[in-house]
Amino acid sequence: MGKSIASRFENIDITRxxxxxxxxxxxxxxLEMDFCLEEAHPDYEAPGADEDCCFHPxxxxxxxxxxxxxxxAENAGETKRRFAIQSFNIEGTKFxxxxxxxxxxLQARSIRVLTE
Structure with a gap:
């Protein structure tokens, strides 16, 4: 049986x-993401000098x-390539x-979390 959605976000700081x-x-x-990995994540690497987080696609x-x-948002995409997250919730099939x-x-039959 596959992992639960919550466990797939283990050691990922989704708000960052x-x-x-x-x-x-x-x-x-x-949704293409740059996940902020916490130190306990297996793919964690020390952030670069100009980063405050270990980002992983x-x-x-x-x-x-x-x-x-x-x-x-009205100005989305005009000047930014990365968008900060204010709130994030997955509950069952709702996101x-x-x-x-x-x-x-949204509501979806399948919600998958993939890291590259």
Whole structure:
């Protein structure tokens, strides 16, 4: 049996992580992320001199979406390539996130957390 969603975020500081891109395909949504890894994470490396966190690329993939609400911020993407996260919640099949990019609310059959 696979890991729970919560355990997949073990040793990841999601509120210090950042969103890089939102990709929509048919009934799928992919969020490209830079996850902020904590020291106990197996992929952790000491941050560089100009970074305050060990960032590691990854994806949140949502499939079988039955409800989707995207409320993009007016200036999202004009000057930024990384968007700070203000709130993040996964509960069962529901997902909600507020960030500098905008607000994302959805319900999906499958929620996967992938690190590169």
């Amino acid at each position: 992580s950042v969103l890089r891109a939102v990709i929509i395909n048919d009934d799928e949504l992919t 990854g994806l949140l993939k949502f499939a079988g979406i039955s409800k989707l609400g995207l409320d993009r 909600d996130m507020a960030c500098e990019w905008g607000d994302i609310h």
